[in-house]
Amino acid sequence: MARIDYFFATLSPYVYIAGTRLEEIAAKHGAEISYKPMDVMALFPRSGGQLPKDRHPSRLEYRKQEMRRQAKKAGLPLVMRPANWPTNAAPSSYAIINAQRAGGGDMGRLVHAITRSCWAEEKDIAQEDVIRTALEEAGFDPDLAESNLMLAADEYAQNLEEAVRRGVFGSPFYITDTDERFWGQDRLSDLELHLSGRL
DSSP states (O other): OOEEEEEEOTTOHHHHHHTTHHHHHHHHHTOEEEEEEOOHHHHHHHTTOOOGGGSOHHHHHHHHHHHHHHHHHHTOOOOSSOTTOSOOOHHHHHHHHHHHHHOSSOHHHHHHHHHHHHHTTOOOTTSHHHHHHHHHHTTSOGGGGSSSHHHHHHHHHHHHHHHHHTTOOSSSEEEETTOOEEESGGGHHHHHHHHTTOO
């Protein structure tokens, strides 16, 4: 079975814009997804990038245009400057780690529910009630929002180190079991071509 290691940040607008397309592609090709939420703000300076606040105005302006265009292509509502962004991504990431370990729900739906809460509904994804709602929506026990936090925190830190080691520099980032790397939700079609043996 093919495997996709999915490195992402719950703060990323492009993870939200990706929707559940990764899960649809994986299901079509019989691939397994390993969800690896990470601290993208800590990743940027370690992989040659810059924090959004430190980027040149021309890059920031392009980012705004690209976010608007990509959200429109995906048919998703997007608030360009959410009231609660940036925020602490750790609590929502811990919940995703706990959910993957526990099983029983829909991981793609969970990630999308959390990112939608930020980028379409302007909720603070660091808040327990927001995370619990997302867990429940995706078929998981909402108590996963507050359980095994030390284990989840350790895995979250390990995900960052693994991302640096494996050449990840942004979010979302997909790596196959043959070390083919795809950066950005706009490369999902290329990932699908690769899984089908055409790329």
